[in-house]
Amino acid sequence: MSAVRVRSLLRHEMRMDALVRLITAAAAGGVLTLAFEPVAAWPLAFAALALVAWATLGVGFWAATATGFVFAATFWLLHIEWLTMYLGAVPWLALGLFMSLEWALGLGLAGWFVRRGMARLAHPALLAALWAAVWVAREALSSRVPYGGFAWGHISWTQSYSPLLSLSSWIGLPALSGLVVFVSVLPVCWMLTWRFPRWRAWLGGAVAVAVWALVPAWGSVTSAQGQLRVAAVQGNANAGLFSNETPGTILRNHLDAAEAVVDEDFDVMVWPENAVDLDVLRNASARAAVTEFVDRMGRPLVLGSVTTRGDDVYNSVIVWLPGVGPTQVYDKRHPVPFAEYMPDRWLWRPLAPDLVDLVPRGFSFGQASGNLDVAGVNAGVLICFETSDSDLVRGLVSGGAQVILAPTNNADFGHSDEAAQQLAITRAQAVAAGRSVVNVSTVSSSAIIDAGGAQLASLEDFTSGAMIATVPLHDAWAPSQLMGPVVEVGALLVAAGALVQRAALRVRRGRTASDQR
Template sequence: MRKLNLWLALAVATLSGFVLQSAFPALGIWPLSILGVFLVLWTLLGRKFWMSVLLGTIAGASFWLSLINWLTLYLGPVPWLALALLQAIFFGFGAGLISLVLNRGPQRWPSRWGRVGLVSIVIAGLWVLREGVTSVWPYGGFSWGKIAQAQSQSFYAHDVAWVGTAGLSFLVVLVATLVFQVLRERSIKLLLIPALLMVVMIVFPTFAITEIGYSRILAVQGNSKAGLFDEHYPGEIFQDHVSGTLPFAGEDIDMVVWPENATDISPDKSALISQTLTAVSNRMDAPLVTGVITSNDKDENFNSSIVWTDSVQSQYDKIHPVPFAEYMPDRPFWRTFQPELVDLVTRDYSFGTRPNVVDIGGTVAGISICFDITDDQQAYDMIAGGAEVILAQTNNADFGKTSENLQQLAIARLRAIETGRSVVNISTVGTSAIISPTGETMDSIPAYEPGAMLDNVPLSTTMTPAMSFGRTIEWLLSMVGLVGLALCLLPRRP
């Protein structure tokens, strides 16, 4: 491999981001994740730190601007540009650190094993470190766009049960970096190394999940006008879901699950809504799980999921509301830049403190509200809390017929495999699906169609290695990257 001239490097950096994005839904061509990483590395070859940061930022910009363009549908370009460019800057500084290892590592570890193996391992660790940081910071982070999340339909998807999301990202980047380093060595026979790793990743056994029974779950997609700017009368979304549920009265049902915001008038503010929820639960002879906005005696508002029979039996309040959407951090500061958009967030949701695990008629369920499904820590908390199934309630109406719902569904599928739990991904407008612990789609409803899924959903208490080790995997892999980087920065002995 030779160093690209600057203009070609700029072009390849731009291309690499689009290639990476194409590995994610809607295109979902997962092998392109390896090619995208390869192209990023090529632009960094022979570059100094700050030039690498620039090239990485360009690659990150083309990746993020195309990956989350669904933000522009109703909110316009400002939030999209702000979030994408912030993530691109993180991507750029991650690329700068990687360039230090890519260009100094072969001198630090001059053996062939060092030049190919150690350099690749450290670079993969730094990639995991950057994904980990951006997932938690700033304002709670944005845990979208991890390279593992492009693998939900890949030959490697089953490996996430063993190594977690961070470990799968590490392995994908490791494969790409090994290929790159081997080509730098100009030794075709060494391509057996990344080829062997890919074979091991493919044939590695699927982690065995033991089912302890099933819950017969009815999940209803109302196809409601539930977006921020949709015109609807109060209670219309609620009525859509009532209407989609009642035709199943008399069926053998253990629980009914509605999506986020399905009950658009809180039952504690309307006797009619409260009575209707009770009537529906009685007709179905099952607890009803629904998304609703709740408040407390301190005038705090929460994006909540409640379990209802004749009253609230259990409740989860969203632990991490989405900044700039569900609450406005540092409102006075950001309002000076875009007051019209900031003022759209009229209600600041508070941070929930209740566990994200609830009892639903004897079945222990982990509750995920919208972007919760992307949060690794919340997955660990669910499983530690004894969740036997995951209910992922969401409202994708603000993103229309874009790829957002498919990207979120892919994350939910990967989460099912990682946790060893069935995931009921139910949306107001779709795409909704029930996913088995092995990642298979048991049932689904297309986007923008009313419908319901009634299935025997497997329950499990199996602890996958990914859940057993939890965040330790991410920390260890990140530490490998940091230690390797530090060694590359140390002055060489004369």
């Protein structure tokens, strides 16, 4: 390609003006929203990423950042609209725009790196791989910082109902995100460099498509080693953080729903997060009611309750044994910032005192592992939003978890899309980790999912009831247990290396220019 053609491409003359790119970016954000629940049209993730790549690749850092911000803001403000049901528009805007800024900076860096690569006539596959690496690196950071991160918009979640999800148990969810991004961006890189693939590239693509076609046949990467019969109860209770129910009502809802199956055949019963609306370890009436029920049932009960020890308040899951009482407690290790606790109150309160004061006292952070002995089985526990924390999932599997229990409380979000989005995340984690998951909510969406992603049982939203299923147990580690962290570290190193290389090049050019004066 001639230098004139490269300069023409870099000036974006082939894609009209900035306004067209901004409109394209906004459209891409809307399309990406449709790839997530409740529509869950997973192929649209590829289309959305191709559109935003077309709008941002080949331009400078600031132009790509601005265009990327339009894309991200459109996506985030649509994707987490359910947050307005909890605290109104201010937190929704704050979180949506913060996440948009994170995404925009990542797109700005990716666009800047690829622009330099285009100027040097780098191979389109290399450019697409670099763009994908920056995306995965940004996902890795946004999963952890600030305040424990927010992983709700990962591209891998769009594939929760795709045949590609089976691949995640081999390569991990970060690599699945990177693969989707790479495949989406590669045709755009070919187009922008005017380098059309030769027969070897077409052959490689055909082989890749053939491999993908075989993915559904691979199934779960770990074989089952035993089973556990689980009953999970959805009380259909108004268990929101600001619920005005009479104390004890939510407990009564779950006791009533559990009574319908108390004589059925199962090994353990699981209740949701906050299923007991009194401190069951300290309140005499709640403790007596649960003790009477469990002793009569004759099998273990795993329940969610807010507990207090000393000056600390915890969001807890408790194992309750017949004739014994509470034996093990897991305290939530990743409370939700600005909802379950208020980080840096000194910083945020001057900006929105009324909202900050709605959380007068936050939950303390649990320190112990979520691996609990439940009916002789090593069960890993994740509470609500913790299902999106892949570090916690890997920690449970490393700790020997044979099954994952995921009690949750979605009552604050009403009939919005939040619960369906969370269930899609939970399904992806189940397949990637090679573990069955019992996802049981106070209101919706309760389901039991095996390690291959099959739904073994479910309950209708906003109904009171119980589901019973024989859940396969797994001991072996899926390759994703190791591949996930390796891919994330590799992507961060690639992104950091590209940034250092660009910075060093600028310094060298500055010195050369200075010497020539």
